[in-house]
Structures are given as structure tokens and as C-alpha cells.
Amino acid sequence: MAANGTFRLAAVADLHCRQDQHGRFRELVKMVNGEADGLVLPGDLTDHGQIDEVKTLAEALGGLRVPCAAVLGNHDYEGGAVKEIVRILGEVKVIVLDGDHAIFDRQLGIAGVKGFGGGFDKAMLQAFGEPAIKAFVQEAVNESLKLEAALAQLDVDKKVVLMHYAPIAATVAGEEIQLRPFLGTSRLTAPLEAFEPIAVFHGHAHHGALEGRTPKGIPVYNVAMPLLRKLMEDRRFRVFEL
Ligand SMILES: [Fe+2]
Ligand SMILES: [Fe+2]
Numbered sequence: 001m002a003a004n005g006t007f008r009l010a011a012v013a014d015l016h017c018r019q020d021q022h023g024r025f026r027e028l029v030k031m032v033n034g035e036a037d038g039l040v041l042p043g044d045l046t047d048h049g050q051i052d053e054v055k056t057l058a059e060a061l062g063g064l065r066v067p068c069a070a071v072l073g074n075h076d077y078e079g080g081a082v083k084e085i086v087r088i089l090g091e092v093k094v095i096v097l098d099g100d101h102a103i104f105d106r107q108l109g110i111a112g113v114k115g116f117g118g119g120f121d122k123a124m125l126q127a128f129g130e131p132a133i134k135a136f137v138q139e140a141v142n143e144s145l146k147l148e149a150a151l152a153q154l155d156v157d158k159k160v161v162l163m164h165y166a167p168i169a170a171t172v173a174g175e176e177i178q179l180r181p182f183l184g185t186s187r188l189t190a191p192l193e194a195f196e197p198i199a200v201f202h203g204h205a206h207h208g209a210l211e212g213r214t215p216k217g218i219p220v221y222n223v224a225m226p227l228l229r230k231l232m233e234d235r236r237f238r239v240f241e242l
Contacts, residue, residue: 008037015041017053032064042202099147109159116185140187148195162200167189167220168186173212183204192214204224
């Protein structure tokens with residue numbers, strides 16, 4: 001923590017680590033150790049949710065000297081090995097959040113969920129008609145309820161939220177318009193507006209926009225690595241002073 005009480009939080013999503021990428025994230029970990037007091041990873045840690053991929057990533061994250069919290073992304077679910085992924089990351093002290101929270105340095109609370117798609121604002125998918133549509137919408141409702149529960153338990157002044165999917169349309173702007181309903185949903189904004197975290201970090205929209213705000217004005221940051229590299233001079237992560 002800096003002398004003035006601010007917490008320097010590093011954030012990057014969508015690492016998409018592959019099995020053969022030994023060493024790819026070593027430099028990133030070194031830089032985070034030097035520039036930040038903590039690190040958050042909002043999902044798509046691995047490329048296909050494979051055990052060998054998460055082992056490769058854990059090898060690098062084991063070098064962190066600051067606390068680290070993550071949520072999983074859709075890619076991390078692809079291999080059907082979520083429990084094992086969480087366990088392997090836990091071995092190197094990465095806390096994987098799913099409707100719960102972590103506290104860094106006794107001052108910064110982090111609530112996390114994966115989130116889900118379903119579209120934004122007036123174009124948000126409604127639970128109407130076929131069971132498959134209702135099940136799709138229910139997944140987003142469940143994620144929103146999990147986030148609400150996680151935030152309700154956080155008893156610190158400084159709160160941030162991690163999610164993989166986007167809670168607002170603004171940070172997916174730039175993506176193909178047909179794809180946007182699958183990149184997030186406004187259903188995730190209700191708990192944000194109720195509990196007013198100081199910032200929200202997500203990924204998933206590799207070609208979206210860097211920043212936006214909820215209707216109430218809560219800042220939302222898309223920290224997908226491909227986006228940071230494209231729009232922030234090849235940066236691998238962002239550091240936020242909170
Ligand atoms: Fe991704
Ligand atoms: Fe994703």
C-alpha cells in the first residue's frame with residue numbers, strides 16, 4: 001500500500017494461457033510485483049480449461065509477491081475441470097471467487113462472479129417462451145444474485161467487483177454488433193447500483209472499449225489483455241489507484 005493510503009490494484013483478464021506458454025507470464029508477474037499491491041484476473045485464465053494450461057499459468061503466478069484474486073471465464077469451463085483448476089490455482093494462493101469475496105491488505109474488498117450474457121438495456125433477453133430461453137436467462141439471474149450476496153457480505157469501505165462478462169453495453173462497443181448480447185448483460189448492473197463498488201473489472205470482450213459507467217456512474221473497466229495491448233501501447237495489465 002502507498003503511504004497516502006491508496007491501494008495499487010493491477011488488473012488483467014483473458015490471459016488465455018496455453019500449455020506450451022512456459023515463461024510467457026513471468027515478466028508480467030515481475031512487473032506486477034514492482035508496480036502493484038495486488039492483482040485481479042477477471043476470467044479466461046486458460047485457453048481451453050485444460051489442467052496442463054492452468055499448471056503452466058500457476059507456475060508463473062507462483063512468483064507473485066502480492067495477493068491475487070480471480071474469477072473464471074467461459075474458456076475456463078471448456079474442459080469440464082473447474083474444480084481442479086480452482087484447486088491448482090489455490091496451491092499458488094490465487095483466490096478464485098464465485099459469489100464470494102476476498103479482502104486484500106485488510107482494506108480492499110473484492111467480490112467476484114463469472115457473470116453471463118443476455119444482452120443490454122432494452123434489448124435484454126427476457127425469460128419468455130421455450131425452456132431453453134428461460135434457462136439461459138436464469139443463468140444470468142443466478143449470477144446477479146450471487147454477486148448481490150457477495151457484496152452484501154463485504155464489510156469494508158473500499159469495494160471492487162470482478163466479473164468475466166460485461167455488465168454494461170459501453171465496454172463491449174467495438175465488438176461485432178451481432179456478438180454483443182453474448183458478451184454480457186445489464187442484469188449484472190442491479191447489484192452494482194445497490195452496493196456501489198468503487199470500480200468494476202471485466203474481460204471477455206477482446207475488441208470492446210476500455211471504460212464505461214453504469215447508469216448511476218460506477219466506473220466499469222474492460223481489462224481484457226488483447227484490448228490493453230491494442231489500445232494501451234501493448235500494455236499487459238493496468239494499475240488502478242484505489
Ligand atoms: Fe477471452
Ligand atoms: Fe471469455
